[in-house]
Amino acid sequence: MLSLVLLSLCSVVLGASSSNQQFLANSAVADILSRGSPILGFDNGCSSSSKTCDWMKNYPDSTLLVRMNLPGTHDSATWNYTQATQDSLLRYTGPEADPAAIYQCQNKSIFDQLNGGIRVFDLRFAYNPGNDTLGFHHSQALLAPTATVDDVWFGFYSWLDEHPTEAVLISLNYESGTGTPRDLKLEQLIYNLMNNAVAQRYWVQTNGTLGTLGEARGKLTFLQRYDYEFLPASATRLGIHLPPEQWLDNTPIIEIVYNQKENLIAYIEDYYEIDGLPIGAGAAENIQWKFNATTAHIENATMYNRDSLYISFASSEHDADVPAETPEIMALGNGTVPGVNQKLLPWLQERKGKRFGVIMLDFFDVVPGLVEAVIGL
Known part of the structure; x- marks a missing residue:
């Protein structure tokens, strides 16, 4: 298309x-x-034995998205943000406060994530250098100075053309930690990218509800995590709005009513910085705290509010610890202590057949079978 x-x-x-x-x-x-390849990577397709490439084809059109188990990635665009990348961008950013390992949360490209079964993407935008185009960031880390949001949207469009049974959710947040201006021009740029003639063919056009899989197949569904401060209130909205002032920072239980008329609620666990332990507590305790918070939230998804949206972030860090517990250590352990992903795999497998909702992962593919366990395959 x-x-x-x-x-x-x-x-x-x-x-x-x-x-x-x-x-x-x-x-x-x-x-x-x-x-867009510094963010998208290259689409090498799927192996013939893949269970996850087109996994949504096995679900009926009438399935509500909020009742599905959807694997996602946290800070999805950071796969290419290595120390070499950070060093190469010094002319744009100057020295970063933290090493690249604090910002990198994935090691597979967007296309690889799609082919690996990921269907929810957590992306953060702000100005690229020059303030003429929009690109992707993680906090103050600029991920690719010439790749634009528009380029990456085209990547998703091209993938969906090849996989029309699949539905992809995009959670988009404005990255306020970049130091770039938040102004009318920025809001107009992102608004135009979401509402131009091409976008209207590929983004689900309903507002205030996530709807059914049939309505979302072959398209992108929008989860808007930023406000419009300068555009008029009449500006067209797509998907659902999760206001940043209600998305409480570093919180294990967040509740946002995204449709007041129908009382549609999103329940979110986003406890990403382990702050209840003393410095030097070590990987084992930090990982256990995060695992406990995440599984408690997923457990709620299995039992309550069947028609509500549940989003659980299995991603975290503790950069105040000495040494820092990076996203990779928290997800995959340190070689001695297993990480959240290793602990999460058997926990999910034991509950196969239950509704988990959206589970956002760091380094999603390193533990074999984890994505399948999220889906329930």
Whole structure:
């Protein structure tokens, strides 16, 4: 579909022959995906034995998204943010306060995540250098100075064209820790990217509800985690709005009513910085605290509020600890102590068949079978 959209634009602009139009459309898509590759990676497809590549095809259209088990990734765009990346960006950012390991939460590209069964993506945007385009950040860490939000949206569009049975949820948050301005221009840029002619074909256009899998297949569903401070109140909204002032920082139980009329509620666990332990408590205690908070929230999802949205973040860090417990250590352990992901795998397997909701993971693929356990395969 994406090449057809660009094909129609080429036809209008150039009046070219059909073969030339197709060539131009394909070339335009290739250029866009290449520019977005520091975030997107490259789509190498799925193995024939993959259980997770098109796993949603086995669910009926009538399935409500809030009743599904959806594996997601926390800070999904950070896979390429190594120490070498951080060092190469000093001319843009200056020295970072923390090493790259504090910011890196994934090690597989967006395309690899999609092919690996991930269906919910946690992305943070702000200005790229020059304040003319929007890109991706994790706190003050600039992830790729030339890749844009628009490029990455096209990557999702192209993947969905190849996997029309699948539905993808995008949680998008404004990254306030970048030091770049929050102004009318920024809001207009992101608003236009969500509402232009191409976006209208690929984003679910309903507001205030997540709806059914059938309505969401082949499309992106929007979870808006930022407010519009400068655009008028009449600005079109897509998906559901999870206001940042209600998304309480570093909290194990968050409750947000995202549709007042129908009393639709999101329950969220986002206890990401272990703050109840003394400095030097070590990996074992930090990991156990995080595991306890996450599984308590997922347990609630299995028992209560069947038509409410549950989002549980299995991701965390404790950079105040000495040495720091990085996202990788918290997720995967330190070689001696198992991480949250290793502990979560058997816990989920023991509860196969229950509703877990959305589970957001760091380093999602390193523990074999974890994504399948989230889905319930």
